[in-house]
Amino acid sequence: MNRCQPDLIDQIRSASRLMVRELGFMQPRLAASSYPPSSVHTLVELGERGSLTAGELVELLGLEKSSVSRMVRKLIEAGEIEEFANADDARSKVLRLTAQGTNTLGEIEVFARRQVGNALGLLSGEQQQAVSQGIEHYGDALRVHRLGGEPSTQQRFSLVRGYRPGVIGRIAEMHAHYYAKHAEFGQPFESLVAADMAQLMGRLANPRNEVWAVLDSGRIVGSIAIDGEGENGEAILRCFILDPSAQGHGLGKRLLSEAISFCDEHRFSAVRLWTFKGLDVARKLYEDAGFVLETEQEGQQWGKLVVEQCFVRQGK
Incomplete structure (x- = not known):
């Protein structure tokens, strides 16, 4: 493991806190939606991956199983996602977006892209690339620290x-x-x-x-x-x-x-x-x-x- 200077660690921690605040994660609702961050992330991941089990969501979001179960139930009741039989495992259900959920995700994506795009527009092209690649590597390293394994984003x-x-x-x-x-x-x-x-x-x-x-x-x-x-x-x-x-x-x-x-x-x-x-x-x-x-x-x-x-x- 590469050693990191204490002042660099503090700078990244400070920048991380600033990003969390500016992106709205301290608010009860995220991305101009009526849902908290965990629900928004669930809709985004289902839109990206097509379908997931509740167990996969637990690992992906880093949340407790009971928290994910409550969140999934609320999203189902709200008409945003649906569950159906898992052909690979009869003990679990597979989750996917409904037509309503797809529309909600579209509104979230428009808001989020505008928010990020407006911020990146203040940076030079070289700075934009540095931000993109740096965040990708940092996020992957955090994931590896939590779950174990080897960093993947460098490849x-x-x-x-x-x-x-x-x-x-x-x-x-x-x-x-x-x-x-x-x-x-x-x-x-x-x-x-x-x-x-x-x-x-x-x-x-x-x-x-x-x-x-x-x-x-x-x-x-x-x-x-x-x-x-x-x-x-x-x-x-x-x-x-x-x-x-x-x-x-x-x-x-x-x-x-x-x-x-x-x-x-x-x-x-x-x-x-x-x-x-x-x-x-x-x-x-x-x-x-x-x-x-x-x-x-x-x-x-x-x-x-x-x-x-x-x-x-x-x-x-």
């Missing part, structure tokens, strides 16, 4: 925002490999993606345009971008891709959530994206995020005949 993924060296080339490379395998696209497609991304990266000075990347030990392994200069006040979702090494970790959902929240904050009239028929995993992510298939037609602008699809999510 895990981080999400960064804005241009960074290599992002244009990596976006083109990931698209080229993925679509060569799944749609037999070749050089025309890769060249078009590279040109489009270079053009979009040149317009990031406009605050209505943005790009996010997933990093794995500093290497770009995923991306998504919003082109906020579409027609009729619309935004265009672009370059949504994950390297195979980054799949299966919920990163696609996280990237899409970041982009959608950005669009909601900027109040675009709609968000539009183009894709191809047959990419069922991506389509489910789009539909879960509120996108609806508007049109589909055959096209070969990518160098091969495919069924192109246009999905649209109306603005909030």
Whole structure:
């Protein structure tokens, strides 16, 4: 274990107390909701993970079993979550959000993202990345101290925002490999993606345009971008891709959530994206995020005949 200077420990403790106060955790209700922090965290975790057992919530939240049981019962009675039989263990029930709970979570997410986004907006891009990575490592270390095991975040993924060296080339490379395998696209497609991304990266000075990347030990392994200069006040979702090494970790959902929240904050009239028929995993992510298939037609602008699809999510 690395030794830490006493003054650094005191600085982090002071900063932690300040964050707890400023984020509202000292209040009886959190994130402009009617629920205490533990209930809000439960809704957020269920939204992120899809479903959990009460036992998993006990470990995840670090609360007593009796406290979790009372909280879960209140959320069920309030119509926010529901329980159903656990196919893997008949002795326990699985919890998930109801339609009402999904709506409540949406309101919590909008509030929380605005709160954090406004604060981060006061920092430079370098400071924002330092905050993101520092909090991730610190939180993971606290979890390890409580539960045991080894820190994981140093080997895990981080999400960064804005241009960074290599992002244009990596976006083109990931698209080229993925679509060569799944749609037999070749050089025309890769060249078009590279040109489009270079053009979009040149317009990031406009605050209505943005790009996010997933990093794995500093290497770009995923991306998504919003082109906020579409027609009729619309935004265009672009370059949504994950390297195979980054799949299966919920990163696609996280990237899409970041982009959608950005669009909601900027109040675009709609968000539009183009894709191809047959990419069922991506389509489910789009539909879960509120996108609806508007049109589909055959096209070969990518160098091969495919069924192109246009999905649209109306603005909030």
